[in-house]
């Protein structure tokens with residue numbers, strides 16, 4: 001019997017590499033995102049890695065109930081076993097708060113928080129049935145209120161709060177929940193503007209030397225999900241920042257005030 005992993009935001013970056021790493025482990029895949037052409041490319045790569053699995057792609061926006069319900073219907077109709085759901089879709093709204101608007105914050109929450117919640121509500125019963133795994137994509141920004149990144153940080157704090165509570169609620173159904181908190185990982189995220197549009201010619205605001213490659217980061221994420229770990233913080237710099245936030249927050253204050 002095939003076991004399926006559903007990944008939102010599977011058309012690029014972390015989601016696309018998660019698909020490939022789960023293909024290596026013989027999981028079949030349900031891949032969701034808005035850019036269908038990129039999803040097709042990810043599908044081909046996954047089938048090249050493992051031709052025995054099934055890969056289905058869905059043009060789906062996590063802000064729309066009907067898009068996710070379409071996938072839910074597909075799972076019911078074909079009596080699929082959904083073992084893992086990875087609520088990964090997201091982007092980052094940047095800028096000083098005084099230059100941003102309420103709508104910028106609403107848009108950020110629409111995808112990063114309500115898109116993730118929608119994914120939870122629509123697929124949770126499948127996970128209860130399979131006693132499966134739910135993975136929620138946080139960030140080291142789930143811990144750090146960074147200047148010029150407040151909408152993103154607020155959204156990821158919310159994801160962490162949800163993950164901490166839901167871990168225990170879902171435990172009683174035999175469902176394991178993992179919060180994934182990456183630092184800087186190679187992907188398209190830093191080239192996506194505040195409206196969610198990808199611009200490949202934009203300048204990456206992060207220094208190259210600090211960015212971790214997606215393949216090794218997603219291999220660690222897979223391991224944590226399959227082990228049912230409550231949380232994983234990925235990248236050395238990410239671990240360090242969270243350590244400082246927990247134990248030496250004043251040092252972070254100094255760091256931010258010098259920037």
Ligand SMILES: NC(=O)c1ccc[n+]([C@@H]2O[C@H](COP(=O)([O-])OP(=O)(O)OC[C@H]3O[C@@H](n4cnc5c(N)ncnc54)[C@H](OP(=O)(O)O)[C@@H]3O)[C@@H](O)[C@H]2O)c1
Pocket residue numbers: 008009010011012013014015032033034035036038060061062063088089090091092111115137138139140181182183184185186187188189190192196
């Ligand atoms: N890379 C990092 O440094 C980093 C660090 C911490 C956390 N994260 C988190 O990791 C997750 C994945 O991001 P990434 O870094 O891999 O960036 P990415 O390459 O830009 O990937 C983002 C994915 O989310 C999808 N997406 C965005 N809005 C969506 C929507 N409304 N509906 C459906 N899919 C949507 C995009 O697909 P379409 O545009 O095709 O819909 C894309 O597949 C995000 O939650 C991000 O916050 C990333």
